[in-house]
Amino acid sequence: MTGTFLYDTLNVYLLVGLFLLCCGVFGILYRRTLIAMLISIELIMNGAGLNLVAFNRFVSPGGPDGMVFTLFVMGIAAAETAIALAIIILIFRRFKHIEGAGIEEMKE
Amino acid sequence: MNPAEFVFIFMVLMTAAGALITVLSGSVIYAMLGLVTTMFGIAGLYVYLNAPFLAMMQILIYVGAITILIAFAIMLAGPFYKRPREWTTTGKLVASLIVSLFSVSLFFKLLMKTSWGEGKEVFAVTTKEIGRALFDRYALPFELISLLIVVSIIGAIMLALLSKGEK
Known part of the structure; x- marks a missing residue:
């Protein structure tokens, strides 16, 4: 329901999600270290979750579907971060750095 | 305000x-x-x-x-x-800026053009209903996500242990 208040309009939330997506894509391309790229992916996931909850609130207020999806996104993000950080630590042990551009071989 | x-x-x-x-x-x-x-x-x-x-x-x-x-x-x-x-080279910065701003302008245009058909009824979903949905309609994905988290934890431990054994 588009109201008079700023926090009652859907487009504001969608614009915030869009800004997070923009920052995430920029960060993945721009940052050097793998950890910073992972942090940028977290930004994108947060923007997606915000969009889901906003659509649930304004477009289909009947049930909690969007909120449940956002909870699933959080769980999957936790699992993905654990695996990705384990791999990053392994890469650091093998290459002594974690810069994405400097990793050229899978196995020596 | x-x-x-x-x-x-x-x-x-x-x-x-x-x-x-x-x-x-x-x-x-x-x-x-x-x-x-x-x-x-x-x-x-x-x-x-x-x-x-x-x-x-x-x-x-x-x-x-x-x-x-x-x-x-x-x-x-x-x-x-x-x-x-x-920060690295200027070329990388310019390329990242162009890619992110282009995709965002595309989405921005889409967002401003679309009317989402916003509902008129009042939104009143409580935490109780979220819990009910988690164990009723979304029971299978909920359990699958717990399985995924267990597998990822075991995988992370295995990765750490294996690399320790290699040394």
């Missing part, structure tokens, strides 16, 4: 500032702190979207678990003050 709207604008600015710090700061630990700022801002936006349970979960899972994990990885991955600064 009433106080609620003022706080809302503050939350939006906090989210945006955190995202900018995350992608533009020179060191990874500042990027992590920017991510924490963004998480708190989004938790505030969830409160405005009538989802206080999600706001709590956002702070617990993202700030409490994922960010701590990232902090430990940063500490384990060596001294960062010896590394060169984060």
